[in-house]
Amino acid sequence: xxxxxxxxxxxxxxxxxxxxxxxxxxxxxxxxxxxxxxxxxxxxxxxxxxxxxxxxxxxxxxxxxxxxxxxxxxxxxxxxxxxxxxxxxxxxxxxxxxxxxxxxxxxxxxxxxxxxxxxxxxxxxxxxxxxxxxxxxxxxxxxxxxxxxxxxxxxxxxxxxxxxxxxxxxxxxxxxxxx
Amino acid sequence: xxxxxxxxxxxxxxxxxxxxxxxxxxxxxxxxxxxxxxxxxxxxxxxxxxxxxxxxxxxxxxxxxxxxxxxxxxxxxxxxxxxxxxxxxxxxxxxxxxxxxxxxxxxxxxxxxxxxxxxxxxxxxxxxxxxxxx
Numbered sequence: 001x002x003x004x005x006x007x008x009x010x011x012x013x014x015x016x017x018x019x020x021x022x023x024x025x026x027x028x029x030x031x032x033x034x035x036x037x038x039x040x041x042x043x044x045x046x047x048x049x050x051x052x053x054x055x056x057x058x059x060x061x062x063x064x065x066x067x068x069x070x071x072x073x074x075x076x077x078x079x080x081x082x083x084x085x086x087x088x089x090x091x092x093x094x095x096x097x098x099x100x101x102x103x104x105x106x107x108x109x110x111x112x113x114x115x116x117x118x119x120x121x122x123x124x125x126x127x128x129x130x131x132x133x134x135x136x137x138x139x140x141x142x143x144x145x146x147x148x149x150x151x152x153x154x155x156x157x158x159x160x161x162x163x164x165x166x167x168x169x170x171x172x173x174x175x176x177x178x179x
Numbered sequence: 180x181x182x183x184x185x186x187x188x189x190x191x192x193x194x195x196x197x198x199x200x201x202x203x204x205x206x207x208x209x210x211x212x213x214x215x216x217x218x219x220x221x222x223x224x225x226x227x228x229x230x231x232x233x234x235x236x237x238x239x240x241x242x243x244x245x246x247x248x249x250x251x252x253x254x255x256x257x258x259x260x261x262x263x264x265x266x267x268x269x270x271x272x273x274x275x276x277x278x279x280x281x282x283x284x285x286x287x288x289x290x291x292x293x294x295x296x297x298x299x300x301x302x303x304x305x306x307x308x309x310x311x312x313x
Contacts, residue, residue, distance in 0.1 A: 076216065078208050078209075078216055078246070103216070103228050144211075148209050148211060151188060151244075151245040153209060155186040155209070155212070156181075156182035156185050156186075157184075157186065157231075157236065158182065162232070163232075
């Protein structure tokens, strides 16, 4: 049954299989797509959106054979994901290759959407995830991803400002930021 | 040294916020600048990704390889007896004190107030006497 969509929640990976309806009793080709969407409704919508662009089939003339939710393969193993994106900016359409470190494909794609919105003001409707691949550490290209591959990496927490929700603002001394 | 404590593989961290608040965990790997893969077999905490903002770093550290299995983490923790060492730290003691204070009943809180007033009164009278004599 349809679950209420939670804003800001991680996207889900759906595998959709659909085909154009056959007018005569001929066999029609079947198409499969991987869609990252917050729920099934959006997943189906995006499926038809992409299929319509690539093949001569519309939702009216087609049917979805299967919609399945893909689960996380290894939720405790950190992977480097390379994501090939196509997005529409204000002046044109561009391809991008972006890298994210995450524990799941859905986590990485969600990061990508948030990142594109932040850095390029790209809304979800103008972003197309063309390909997502788990890459070996040696094949990563971005320094932000590469810096995490050092097993001797140490992160200090200088001047750590923590949110003091219950502490009063009227105190004699400033809170300590030492960690 | 400017910084004593670092977020690094093997560092014991204390979870400040969230569902698992109050438990300690060991850093097994770093996802990115804000998230860590932690494991807490000594506390019954399953391996998971946690945000840095939910953690506080402790002084304690174990020697484990990056991304090792939970069994390795458990063995390293028991070998160094980290659980008892953590209980001696000020962070643990403060957390314990906070918890006991929150668990006080109304009568206990009254008793605490009476004792605190008596204690402060004693201090102030002694200070006053010293000021008068000097």
